[in-house]
Amino acid sequence: MKKVITMYIHFIRLLKKQCYYNVITFFILFAFSLLFHTSGYAFELISPVQEGSLVYGKLDVGERIRYQGEEIIPTTYRAFVFALPQDAPDQIELILTRSDGREENLSFKVRRRKWNEEYISGLPPQKVNPSPVDQDRIRGENRQVGLARSIFSRHAFPVCFEPPVKDYNRISSHFGSRRILNGQKKAGHSGTDYAAPIGTNVYAPAVGIVRFVHDDLFYTGKTILIDHGYGIYSSYSHLSQINVKKNQKVDTKTLLGKVGTTGRSTGPHLHFVLSWKNVRVDPEAMIQQHPCAQRTPQKGISKENNKSENN
Secondary structure, three states: OHHHHHHHHHHHHHHHHOOHHHHHHHHHHHHHHHHHOOHHHOOEEOOOOEOOEEEEEEOOOOOEEEEOOEEOOOOOOOEEEEEEOOOOOOEEEEEEEOOOOOEEEEEEEOEOOOOOEEEEOOOOHHHHOOOHHHHHHHHHHHHHHHHHHOOOOOOOOOOOOOOOOOOOOOEEEOOOOEEEEOOEEEEEOOOEEEEOOOOOEEEOOOOEEEEEEEEEEOOOEEEEEEEEEOOEEEEEEEEOEEOOOOOOEEOOOOEEEEOEOOOOOOOOEEEEEEEEOOEEEOHHHHHHOOOOOOOOOEOOEEOOOOOEOOO
């Protein structure tokens, strides 16, 4: 109760200062604190352990969690998030350190998904098989994007995501689809493509800070990268126009830019990518299947006692 009162006082102060961006962030954190506020703050995962998805969880006070050897940083209210890539292993392990120092290895079965195949033709040959000069350019651009994406901030903790294109929701290409470009097999599609006319408005799906803006990347043309906090990033590609600047704070009402067909593109669309650190996840799943709703807790199997961990 003391935490709730403290947050209410902080909210009133924000209103008096008219810090609307911070007010929005406050509401998200407040809602998430209520979502995670259960007796004892017992460890649990509250979203599906599924390949190509963000996985949300919570910790008890004093507990720590590691995944693939790296500690996951929780929020003040002990919420945390990590991601599973497409083609994740059949089972993952989390190492939970209890407040008394005891460690438990918890195993979680990964839910599988079926991925489509997409055949795309008519791309310029140099966009499918870049020349040595273009490959140097691509490596340089990837370094720039990687540097921007390496920033780890705690300004927000997004749970809800809205579609970035509100007027046209026809999806022309889904996340994870195995792509055959001009007859050549490539990696699974890294995001979701929204087909829309050139000039269609593109909005931020959640609060965040613009970390990177570029007018002409080789593959993605006019591109924006947004930091949503705790390792979660989103990007917007093939734009015809960019309406934001680096380090600008944004929310769901912020016009980021307009749909276009710049970069490697066969027609006007928005290529929307959602990721945790360098792991791409399915934007559709986050928008449609995780609308701030509490999920059924996922039970892990502790190797110490070989029985279900009570979450």
